[in-house]
Amino acid sequence: VSPPRQPATDRSAALSRETIARAALALLDAEGLDALSMRRLASDLGVGTMTLYGYVRSKRELLAAVVDVAAEDFVAPPATGDLRARATAFLRAVSDWLERHPALVALRDEEPIVRPSAFSVSEHGMRILLDMGLGPEEAARAFRLLFTYVFGHAAFSPRAPTPDEQRALHAALLSLPEDEFPAMRTAAAGAGAALGGEAQFRYGLERILDGIEARAAQLRRDR
Amino acid sequence: VSPPRQPATDRSAALSRETIARAALALLDAEGLDALSMRRLASDLGVGTMTLYGYVRSKRELLAAVVDVAAEDFVAPPATGDLRARATAFLRAVSDWLERHPALVALRDEEPIVRPSAFSVSEHGMRILLDMGLGPEEAARAFRLLFTYVFGHAAFSPRAPTPDEQRALHAALLSLPEDEFPAMRTAAAGAGAALGGEAQFRYGLERILDGIEARAAQLRRDR
């Protein structure tokens, strides 16, 4: 008397490491990191909890497999325009990718992603930096800086702040004692908009690319 | 027949929200986010688990209190030298602070820290940006960019990579197929050093400050 559990995907469709990883990613995207437990995932798949351990050695290993399937989802933008435009488009694409799979950021927070699957995302970015004229060592450092920024933005800046959030922050800053927080009060007007969202992402990215391009130009002069 | 549990700090020392938060921070610093449970913390303090709920409404509220006590630990550098030197010293101090309390990064990852206690750290940074000549709106955006970078570095870049880690990454990159990953293979030599650590932090910070200073200079010209 076991009722069918999966109306759409056939329960009897052979389980595999990848099927499991895809289901985990879907759960992660839909309900967040806390919702993903081995028990819940198994139940979603219509199997016993311990069945999963036939495909992954541990939850850690499952999460690594999730990164692999998520990496396939990265959409590289067409390599058109000048280098600056290509860099902007690439980083915008990485940012979009992280927004589609927000849990990737939390996973990366727990341990470095050094899976080969992630390297194909990196290849695009590194190409652009090398084309700008940076040497291998400096291109690696610049790449890492951009990586840190994009992941940092995804991790620490909420999506576009609502007018309510902006007003709340503004009010909180204006209520700080003036003698102790003069700078914060001065900047109160801009703090709401700077909280996050697309315009803030672009502002930061432009400053960083300005800094990197200045270095590339300097290297060309020195050469 | 209840044995004394706390050799050093007197068990009978009155419990308070702050005592509890400090003990939680110590546990977090010593053993990481996973080690902090209400049960474990209570046991460390020599009280029953439920006693904690007399001081904090939930674990979430405890974590907010932890941020408050950690904020007191920030050491602002002396405001000497030119603005660039002051900015560098300030961000170095924030980075050091996050290294002393690594769990702050994970906490911030779970929800924004908008506690007044954190504003005193921000005040120093905002002062410098305003002094550079940025307007309130742009100073807020630049501040947020720097904040994202420092937290991003703390979250996603391990401390100084060991020679072993560097060699492992180098080898991994060199084993990628040459036709598919030409840029990654070219940059393989520099990837190890760019993984993290002080020099990488400084490289990124310098590019960002170059970008921000260029904007400030442009604003001065336009004015």
Next chain:
DNA sequence: ACCTGAACACCGTTCAAGT
């Protein structure tokens, strides 16, 4: 006022067993 054990609804994973 301050503290707390028992209970509930969860975890990841080991083990020994089922088909």
Next chain:
DNA sequence: ACCTGAACACCGTTCAAGT
């Protein structure tokens, strides 16, 4: 070969009760 229930050592939090 593939799957799994029971058990163990954990969680956060509610509740009803102790002093």
